[in-house]
Amino acid sequence: MSGALTFHKAATDPNGPTRLDKAVRQNPLFSEAGLSERLFAHVFKGLVYPQIWEDPDVDMQALKIRPGDRIVTIASGGCNALSYLIADPASVEAVDLNTAHVAFNRLKLAAATHFDDYETFYRFYGKANDKQNIAAYQRFIRPHLDATSRAYWEKRTLSGRRRISIFSRNLYRHGLLGDAIIDRETWDRVHAILQESPRKRAARTRAATPALLKGLLFGPDGAAFSPTHTRKGDRLYRYYVSQTLLKHGAGSCPIGRVPAGEIEAAVFDQLRAVFRQPEIVAGTWEAASAHASDITEADARAALQQIDPLWDELFPAEQARIVALLIERVDIGTDGLNVRLRMDGLGSLAREMRAGDMGAAA
Numbered sequence: 001m002s003g004a005l006t007f008h009k010a011a012t013d014p015n016g017p018t019r020l021d022k023a024v025r026q027n028p029l030f031s032e033a034g035l036s037e038r039l040f041a042h043v044f045k046g047l048v049y050p051q052i053w054e055d056p057d058v059d060m061q062a063l064k065i066r067p068g069d070r071i072v073t074i075a076s077g078g079c080n081a082l083s084y085l086i087a088d089p090a091s092v093e094a095v096d097l098n099t100a101h102v103a104f105n106r107l108k109l110a111a112a113t114h115f116d117d118y119e120t121f122y123r124f125y126g127k128a129n130d131k132q133n134i135a136a137y138q139r140f141i142r143p144h145l146d147a148t149s150r151a152y153w154e155k156r157t158l159s160g161r162r163r164i165s166i167f168s169r170n171l172y173r174h175g176l177l178g179d180a181i182i183d184r185e186t187w188d189r190v191h192a193i194l195q196e197s198p199r200k201r202a203a204r205t206r207a208a209t210p211a212l213l214k215g216l217l218f219g220p221d222g223a224a225f226s227p228t229h230t231r232k233g234d235r236l237y238r239y240y241v242s243q244t245l246l247k248h249g250a251g252s253c254p255i256g257r258v259p260a261g262e263i264e265a266a267v268f269d270q271l272r273a274v275f276r277q278p279e280i281v282a283g284t285w286e287a288a289s290a291h292a293s294d295i296t297e298a299d300a301r302a303a304l305q306q307i308d309p310l311w312d313e314l315f316p317a318e319q320a321r322i323v324a325l326l327i328e329r330v331d332i333g334t335d336g337l338n339v340r341l342r343m344d345g346l347g348s349l350a351r352e353m354r355a356g357d358m359g360a361a362a
Helices: 019-024 032-044 056-063 079-087 099-114 118-127 132-144 147-154 163-168 184-195 198-208 243-248 260-275 278-289 297-311 316-326 343-355
Strands: 005-009 070-074 091-096 225-232 235-242 257-259 327-333 336-341
Touching: 056 079, 070 079, 079 091, 079 099, 091 099, 099 118, 099 132, 099 147, 118 132, 132 163, 147 163, 225 243, 235 243, 235 260, 257 260, 260 278, 260 297, 260 327, 260 336, 278 297, 278 343, 316 327, 316 343
Parallel strands: 005 091, 070 091
Antiparallel strands: 225 235, 235 257, 327 336
């Protein structure tokens, strides 16, 4: 299984109405429809769907989800987004305008990943009315939650209770809709997927992902290298092959083909070294500050330093996006590699890292 599940909240303008407001408010305030819209928007800012009732089996049949597919879906209660993992997609991106739903789903994803057994998960989400659930949250979920979701669940309401306490007081009386529906077979399959490391899941989807250096790799004669692969039994072998070799045959160029894994690793090793160079840090800061004046040189340095430890946790599609953002061209010769960087891309990545956007697909 290879699926990566990520939950996102749609971005908002801090100086203007939320996207929820913009999406819902279509009529004058004092019209019947306008009042109804504003009531809905107000209610929808809280937890509405602890679970959803649409049948994911019907969804998967209708969508014909296949291994390697990439899915974008509304997060809602998260039941269907999690169920789609069983079809072995490369990724599931779940998006919602409602902050509560995003926090709810990130909590559910952490629970499915880090609870030791089905019984604990069922007590937490099926019964959802046991004081032991709070201890389970503290031990198994809290250490793995992002800061935004953790802050949401630990915020106190007007009653003085933390939001997470609804899992000890019948969760389904606090959301507007739903009772939990999950069987052991579904739990076992989803839990098995989420227990696999991001690096292994990434390896499983590599064949279905655009090659990391596609369109960027050139040989000593200036000819482009194209990605290709062969199979021997169940094993996949990836290569980059010179267009000169393809057109003119063996012996027509000094480097005809290179193993994809080795050349990709070599390129990233060069990037690691480059990211530590003071002139690259300074150039990144200059490029980033042209679009965000409050970014400091220390921010740029920290952003570049974060890429290395995060790299192996990213899925291939995100790695390919970052490589395309950072690298203009890679020239391969008999004496080594030359990597030409995009300074504007480094600046864009620094802004992303500072905003905390990269690494969400891991």
